[in-house]
Amino acid sequence: MKRMIMAVTAALLASTGLTRAEGELNIYNWGNYTSPEMIKKFEDQYKVKVTITDYDSNDTALAKVRQGGSGFDMVVPSQNYIPIWISEGLFLETDPGKMENFTHVAKEWQNPEFDPGRKYTVPWAMGIVGTVVNTDVYKGDINTWGIIFNTPDELKGKVNVVPEMTDVIDAAVLYNGGKKCTGDLAILKKVRDTLVAAKPNWVAMEYGTIQKMGSGDFAASSDWNGSAFRQRLANPAIKFGYPKEGYVNWSDNLAVLKDAKNVENAKLFQNFMMDPANAGMNSGFHRYANGIAGSGEFMPADMKGAPEIDIPAEFASVGVPSQTCPPDVQELYTKIWTELQK
């Protein structure tokens, strides 16, 4: 009996040892954001078993990893959170700027403000916070935050606002001529008044825009361009608006955690993601741009020249990069947000 137990234990140990040898990689990422096809390719190429766990917000991801022992190797935070991750010492300095495929990273993304010299992160996806409008319901100009903050009569009672606090308040700040993350009380007072006056015209504040724009529960919403792309594929009348008052450009970036157990595999994956073929395959799934030059030819045909992805020249200059707001501004934002929803 004893011998049998030992034999079984040995066999078990051997088998786990074997899977270890094959390699593992645990990625912690936003939900519905990773191409399964691309992951399959990575698994086959490097004989690594990839596990993906979802999170729904930057704050959730940060809170969970900060407690330690999360067991994840990689994470994909937004650029405005990346300085926090770096200053809290949660990232491993893998120096993607020196990796083989780094030459494929588009010029404007090679030395971003949030990660100078790309010491930690590689681009995953980038997009814009703008508006979506069902143009069957409203024929006017959709390239304005007025859709949300000064709702035209046709859209009254049919507008949704995605309840991302910072996105919504920043949009109202830009609409009132202020700068993102402003602490200017004169502007913030106008922002508060704008929001409070606009709210009666909204029907909801929800995330599920793809489904509800499609079903007609909403006729307009604040939204991300990749989401707008998916909505247009379902209903060609749904169009993405680039607010002329200014909009926020964001990006999500792939980094390796300091307490990662599979560091070598994680580095392989960072390099893998900068290969145009792989980045293009991933964009075909999440429908955002990816910051890798030459990845366009590996994307599905319907993404070429898509109005949600190719920013029209007239609106290109009004985009502002997403940044972390200082804590005192965040506190002002939270107070306005609470007041709005009281």
Add this chain to the structure above:
Amino acid sequence: MADMPGTIEAEKSRDIRKRWLLSLPALLIILVASTGPLLIVLVYSFLTPGAYGDVQWLPSLDGWIGVVMEKDIFDGTVSLADAHVSIFMRSVMLSLATTVLTLLVGFPTAYFIATRPEKTRELWLFLITIPFWTNLLIRTFAILEIIRNEGLINGLMLKSGLISKPIQMLFTDGAILTGMVYVYLPLMVLPLYASMEKLDFRLVEAAYDLYATPFRVLRKIIFPLVKPGVIAGSILVFIPALGAYVTPSILGGGKNMMLGNLIELQFGQGRNWPLGSALSITLMLIVMAALLVYVRNAGSQGSRHG
């Protein structure tokens, strides 16, 4: 002979001690697992928020002050935290309305079941428990499918020509209340049924024999006898309804915060864990106050009968 009672006594106390010792591990686990996290919440409510979430270990009362007072960000005047008070009031009012409505619907339901022949009662009870088989979230989304603009009700009414354009039912207060009543109804019916089952219907008959009107029978005979069930059901509905935020945000569209959302905001985008902790404890205090009212009520009733 004389020391016999003593040995029995000693035996008894040894037995009791043994039982305590045996249940000690379980009691300890319960104590640690239930009060441990609460203590953390309590301690956090007296600390300073960290710059990007979490807490700094500097003692501060700001979290607690923030629950009831607010400094106007524009003119700097300090006043009652109007936003928090109105969110608290909204949650309390919604819970009260849910309790009253579930009682109005649940009372006749429980009475109906209790007055069925004994054989079929189990079947009726079984039917009441069916909603529990499905997850709360899925049931809420099912209601959403029924009342949305292109949903079942609007679809049927449009097709039959009763209305020419859909009625906005989703994202209204009515939608929230419907969802809440639907979700919490079984919690009201079950305790009500438990006390109605014990009701001696001969008393009802006697009252009728003495020419009492049906309303008088309900008010003077049935209601006082099933009151413990009414109170238990009300507490069971009121307390979870106070913290509910899934149903209100799905059916109400999330435009107005509930207490649950307000607390969540502080731990997420608001990055003010001490305020969130203080708000959570405040919510618990309200629940405890409600329970105290219940205990008092039940207690005074017991003494009156005794």
